[in-house]
Amino acid sequence: MIKAAPVQRKFLTPGVYVLLSIVLIGVFFAVRRFLFGIGAISNLNDQYPWGIWIAIDVASGVALAAGGFTTAALAHIFHRHRYEALVRPALLTALLGYTFVALGLLVDLGRFYNIWHPLMPSMWSGHSVLFEVGICVMFYLTVLYIEFMPVVVERFMGRVALPGWLAHFKGVVEFLLRLFDRTLGRVMALFIIAGVLLSCLHQSSLGALMVIVPYKMHPLWHTPILPLLFLMSAIAVGFPMVIVESIWAARTFGRKPEMHLLSSLGKTVSVLLFVYFSFKVGDMIIRGTVPWLFQPGLESFMFVLEMVGGVILPGAMLLSSRIRHSAPHLLAAALLVVFGVVLNRINVFLVAYKPLYATERYFPAIGEIAVTAGLIATLILVYRLMVTVFPVMAVETESDRSVEEWAHDVETKRADQRMSVPRGNTAVTQRRDS
Amino acid sequence: MDRREFTKLLGATGLALVPGKAAASDPHPHARKVDGIGVLVDTTLCIGCRKCEWACNQSNNLPEQPLSSFENKSAFTSNRRPDAAHYTVVNESRPDGEPIWAKVQCMHCQDPACASACIVTAFDKRDDGVVAYDASRCMGCRYCIVSCPFQIPAYEYDNALTPQVRKCTFCLERLDEGRAPACVSICPVECLTYGRRDELIALAHRKIARNPDRYIDHVYGEHEVGGTSWLYLSSVPMTELDFPELGDAPVPCVTETIQHSIFKNFVPPLALYAFLGQIMWLTRDREQDAEAEGSDAVATQAVRDQGGTTL
Numbered sequence: 125m126i127k128a129a130p131v132q133r134k135f136l137t138p139g140v141y142v143l144l145s146i147v148l149i150g151v152f153f154a155v156r157r158f159l160f161g162i163g164a165i166s167n168l169n170d171q172y173p174w175g176i177w178i179a180i181d182v183a184s185g186v187a188l189a190a191g192g193f194t195t196a197a198l199a200h201i202f203h204r205h206r207y208e209a210l211v212r213p214a215l216l217t218a219l220l221g222y223t224f225v226a227l228g229l230l231v232d233l234g235r236f237y238n239i240w241h242p243l244m245p246s247m248w249s250g251h252s253v254l255f256e257v258g259i260c261v262m263f264y265l266t267v268l269y270i271e272f273m274p275v276v277v278e279r280f281m282g283r284v285a286l287p288g289w290l291a292h293f294k295g296v297v298e299f300l301l302r303l304f305d306r307t308l309g310r311v312m313a314l315f316i317i318a319g320v321l322l323s324c325l326h327q328s329s330l331g332a333l334m335v336i337v338p339y340k341m342h343p344l345w346h347t348p349i350l351p352l353l354f355l356m357s358a359i360a361v362g363f364p365m366v367i368v369e370s371i372w373a374a375r376t377f378g379r380k381p382e383m384h385l386l387s388s389l390g391k392t393v394s395v396l397l398f399v400y401f402s403f404k405v406g407d408m409i410i411r412g413t414v415p416w417l418f419q420p421g422l423e424s425f426m427f428v429l430e431m432v433g434g435v436i437l438p439g440a441m442l443l444s445s446r447i448r449h450s451a452p453h454l455l456a457a458a459l460l461v462v463f464g465v466v467l468n469r470i471n472v473f474l475v476a477y478k479p480l481y482a483t484e485r486y487f488p489a490i491g492e493i494a495v496t497a498g499l500i501a502t503l504i505l506v507y508r509l510m511v512t513v514f515p516v517m518a519v520e521t522e523s524d525r526s527v528e529e530w531a532h533d534v535e536t537k538r539a540d541q542r543m544s545v546p547r548g549n550t551a552v553t554q555r556r557d558s
Numbered sequence: 559m560d561r562r563e564f565t566k567l568l569g570a571t572g573l574a575l576v577p578g579k580a581a582a583s584d585p586h587p588h589a590r591k592v593d594g595i596g597v598l599v600d601t602t603l604c605i606g607c608r609k610c611e612w613a614c615n616q617s618n619n620l621p622e623q624p625l626s627s628f629e630n631k632s633a634f635t636s637n638r639r640p641d642a643a644h645y646t647v648v649n650e651s652r653p654d655g656e657p658i659w660a661k662v663q664c665m666h667c668q669d670p671a672c673a674s675a676c677i678v679t680a681f682d683k684r685d686d687g688v689v690a691y692d693a694s695r696c697m698g699c700r701y702c703i704v705s706c707p708f709q710i711p712a713y714e715y716d717n718a719l720t721p722q723v724r725k726c727t728f729c730l731e732r733l734d735e736g737r738a739p740a741c742v743s744i745c746p747v748e749c750l751t752y753g754r755r756d757e758l759i760a761l762a763h764r765k766i767a768r769n770p771d772r773y774i775d776h777v778y779g780e781h782e783v784g785g786t787s788w789l790y791l792s793s794v795p796m797t798e799l800d801f802p803e804l805g806d807a808p809v810p811c812v813t814e815t816i817q818h819s820i821f822k823n824f825v826p827p828l829a830l831y832a833f834l835g836q837i838m839w840l841t842r843d844r845e846q847d848a849e850a851e852g853s854d855a856v857a858t859q860a861v862r863d864q865g866g867t868t869l
Contacts, residue, residue, distance in 0.1 A: 163715030170641060170712045173700035201834055203841040234698020234713065234721040238678070241697050247678040253813050254677040254701050256821075317834045321827060325820070335813045336671055336705045339802060348812050480709045480802050481639055 128212055128515040130279070131377050135512060139376075143501040150498015153491040154231055162234065165491025171479040172486035179473035180496050181228030183330055184466045185221050186261070187358045191369070192218020192268065193323035194362030200316045207389075209382055209518035212275060213373065214366045216507065216516050219268040222261060224503045231495055253332045260326035267319040270308070275514050277305045328355035334472055342476040343413045344427045350472070353404060360396035361465040363389040364438075364458035371455045373517060376508075382518065387448035393461060394442035401435050422485075426467070426475045434464010594687020595733070596755035596787040597742060598762055599661055601799065602772055603749035606634065606648055606659035610741035610750070614646045614663075617729050617740035637800055640664075642712040642724040646741060653798040660799040661741070661750070664689065664710045664726035665779060666787035667808070672702035672711060674810035680723075687755060687787045688728040696723060707783050707809050708802060728787075755787055762791055784808030 153165045162168055168175050191214040199207045230236040241247050242258045249255040281301040284294050331354025338346060347353070367386045374381035408414050417424055438460035447453040474486060488496075511517050608628040615622055621643050634650035639662070646663035666689045673681040673689060680695040681702060698721055703711045714721035729739035737743065738752040751758060762777040778796040779786035782804045790796055797803045820826055 157718070159718055161714075161716040161718040161721065164718075166715075168700075168715060170639065170703060171709070173703040173713060197834075201838045201841075203838070232699075234700070234717075235696055235719075236698070238695070238697035241678040241695060244678075247695055249677055249679045250821075251674045251810065251814050251817065252677050252679075252701075253817055254675060254699065256817065258677055313835075313838060317831055317838065320834055321831050324830065325827060328820075329817075332813055332816055333701070335816065336675055336809055337707075338809065338812075339707050339804060340704075340709075348816065351816060477704075480707075481637070481800075 127519045128209075128275075128517055129519050130513055130515055131511045131517055133377055133512060135509065140505065140508070143505050146501035147498050147505065149494045150496075150501070153494045154498070156491065157231055157495070162232070165489060165495070167486060167489040167492065171482050172474075172477070174473060174477075175486060176470070176474070176488045176492050176496055177228055177232040179470045180466065181232070181499060182225050183469040183473055185225045185228065186327065186330060187354075187361055187465050187469060188365050188462065189218040189221030189225075190323065190327060190358040190362035191365040192221075192362075193320050194359055195366055196271070196316055197320045200313070201320060207385055210366050210370060210385060210389075212516045212518075213369055213511075214362075215268065215271055216510055216514075217365065217369055219265075219272055220503050220507055220510070222265045222268060224499050225261065226265065228496070228499050253329050253336070257326045257329045257333065260322045260329070264319060264322040264326065267315050267322065270315050271312070271319060273304050273308055274312070275516065277301050277308075279514050281305055323358075324355060327358040328352065330354050331472070334477075337477070340478055340480065341472075342416070342423045342478060343411070344408075344416050344423060345472050345476040347407050347411060347413075349403070349407050353400070353407075356396070356400045356403060357465050357468060360393060360400050361461055363393050363396075364461035367393075367454060367458035368462060371451050371458075373511070377511075377517070379517070381451055383449060383451060383454075386454060387445075390442045390448040390454055390457065393458075394439050397435050397439035397442070397461065401431070401439065404431070404435075423475060426471050430464055430467045430471055434460060434467055438464065593754070593756055594685065594787065595728075596666070596687060596753065596758045596789060597739065598751040598753075598758040598789045598791065600749050600751070600765070601658055601660045601790060601792040603747050604648070604659040604661065605747055605749075606631075606650055606657065607746065608633070608648050609744045609746065610661055611644065611646055611648060613740035613744035614726075615644070617732065618645055618727060620644065638662075640710060640712060640725065642714045642722075645724065645726045649800060651799045653794045658793065658799060660790070660792070660796070660801070663741075663788065664728075665708050666726070666728060667707075667783055668785040668787070669783070669808035669810060671705040671707060671783075671809040674814060675701045675705040677701065686733070688730060688733070689787075690727070690730060691723055691725065693720075693722045705809065707804055755785075755789075758789055762789060765791060781806045784811075 157165050166175060166177075195207060195211050195214040198204050199211045226239075229239065233239060242249075242255055243262070281298070284297045284301070286294050286297070328351035331350035331352070334341060334346065335348055335350050367389060370386055371381045373379070417427065438457040441447050441453070441457040441460070447457060609625070612623070612625050612628045614620070633647075634657075637649050638644075638647040640647055646661055648659050648661050650657050650659050652658070666683075666687060668683070668687075670681060670683050670689045673679075673683050677699060678695045678697060680692050682690050682692065684690055698713075700713055700723070702723055703713060711723045711725045713723055729737075729741075732739060742750040742752040751761065753761075759777060759780055762780075766773045766775055766777075773791050773793060774795060776795070778790035778792070778801060779788055784807065790801070792799060
């Protein structure tokens with residue numbers, strides 16, 4: 125029922141060349157890591173076993189992919205159908221985000237080839253928070269690919285063209301696509317709910333990871349409610365990511381952003397931010413950690429930067445209707461939220477982490493930065509490629525379409541479908557049709 | 559207010575999905591009553607000869623150096639830490655001018671954070687008390703190193719393909735042959751006593767009672783982070799010998815309480831699943847009623863509800 129189509133744009137632009145060169149530099153360092161070890165390209169050591177590969181690639185990556193489950197919940201569980209135009213881009217971001225979390229881990233894990241071990245019942249570790257994170261992320265990644273299948277079906281069913289000897293498999297692929305088309309719609313609701321559940325579980329558990337180090341973490345961040353704070357901040361950053369992405373994609377592909385939808389999301393975000401803020405402050409008062417704010421040093425500075433720049437400021441900006449309805453201002457506020465959450469993950473995993481016998485502070489090596497930058501650049505390129513191949517972005521007509529038109533379109537389309545043979549689209553339609 | 563009280567408070571205020579009472583009365587579900595072996599280190603006897611370091615390297619096939627090189631006292635100028643090639647080191651401290659030497663190695667905690675943290679059970683607190691590492695399970699995430707309250711496990715960062723977490727093995731192979739760990743066997747002044755942990759604790763307290771002037775009245779490791787297999791006697795608090803100051807609660811307590819509450823018989827996740835399904839079903843016919851702005855408040859409330867019910 126979403127009107128989405130592949131983007132018709134030239135793939136290679138100057139920006140793409142810049143991204144490609146960042147990718148190449150990252151690949152260079154990644155190759156060195158696989159030849160000479162993690163120590164050869166990173167500043168990781170026995171004092172700081174985790175660096176930006178965990179704080180940015182994994183923790184921030186997972187948080188910023190939260191747009192996938194928050195929009196899915198909004199559109200498909202709470203049935204706010206006008207937001208459906210945002211679901212596919214957010215889904216694609218989540219899918220790529222989590223895929224790149226896994227890829228990033230391959231560089232960081234010492235024995236990356238054992239990454240499947242948590243699936244072995246003989247190695248299950250019920251006490252381990254990391255085990256829960258790992259299992260939930262693996263399942264959620266699978267769910268995300270399943271949620272994306274209807275888009276693949278929509279694009280390729282009935283027009284599979286495989287080059288060379290692969291052409292022999294055309295029949296098989298077509299059969300699979302038709303199978304997916306017939307079956308997925310009926311069960312998609314189960315996967316959508318599972319996706320939201322799995323997200324809630326592992327987003328919170330990511331925070332629980334650092335609860336186990338009371339003696340090594342700065343009191344401004346160490347609290348037993350870290351899991352709750354991580355979940356709340358992930359939910360709060362989901363919509364800002366959708367906003368950033370929509371406005372940015374609209375700009376790159378010369379379209380108009382769906383401002384009606386985005387600005388009402390912005391309002392929700394300000395509420396979420398203030399709820400998060402009140403929990404954070406309440407926790408600090410209860411645990412009596414407020415005095416730490418007045419201890420001069422990197423920690424208190426980073427904390428204030430995170431809370432003022434990433435929570436209070438964007439929260440206040442988004443209260444203003446004028447800011448919410450101006451694309452550049454809304455983008456700025458959303459970027460601040462993204463900045464705040466990334467800074468929070470960096471603070472929790474790196475700044476707050478103080479080894480007992482620290483001789484020097486951790487700062488990422490060139491190689492670590494290059495690998496992280498390379499991963500992000502690859503992600504952007506793959507996203508760009510995917511939206512040119514698959515119908516992800518909502519179709520834009522000449523005039524700026526209003527919400528009512530959207531709703532009308534959706535309704536008409538659904539009425540059509542009720543009369544005709546059900547065609548594979550999104551889950552909800554299928555559910556209702558079946 | 560300590561963390562456990564805070565968790566209790568969370569439960570009482572209804573933030574925890576599972577009633578807080580159940581979580582609080584079960585302080586650390588992971589803890590096992592392990593009464594295995596241990597080593598008592600009497601730092602007042604240590605002469606800083608570093609022979610234990612040499613014996614450790616021999617026993618664990620670590621890079622070998624001639625015994626004479628361990629007589630080099632310049633090693634004491636800096637505070638060393640165990641690393642991937644040295645499972646134990648002896649450090650010198652001079653809290654009152656006179657040198658005191660203390661051997662550092664894995665403490666083999668009773669409720670080890672590394673074992674609780676490990677994603678693939680590569681660390682195991684064996685029934686005999688040894689915290690053992692199995693490299694074949696390990697995927698190299700290094701969460702064990704992050705979690706250790708003594709900062710002990712070390713990693714082979716320069717090994718590209720088969721790096722291992724390295725730490726004191728308690729000389730497992732020697733134990734299996736019925737022998738004491740290499741460091742204990744070589745110690746020329748019997749500063750190290752190997753035996754059953756409960757007997758060592760009794761011995762330590764007898765020593766303190768007999769020589770109240772020689773020792774402070776504290777056995778380091780008896781209660782620290784829920785107890786450790788390695789125990790220390792000293793004339794000054796161990797914190798003055800650069801050992802960490804730790805509370806009595808095992809480090810994995812809080813996370814495991816949270817974890818086991820969230821997954822209590824899988825009821826909370828299934829309840830959330832059912833709850834979301836319910837919402838999906840109930841809102842299915844209102845999909846066209848999405849008024850322009852009014853719907854936001856409901857959505858916000860609902861999203862917040864998710865947050866509130868998941869801790």
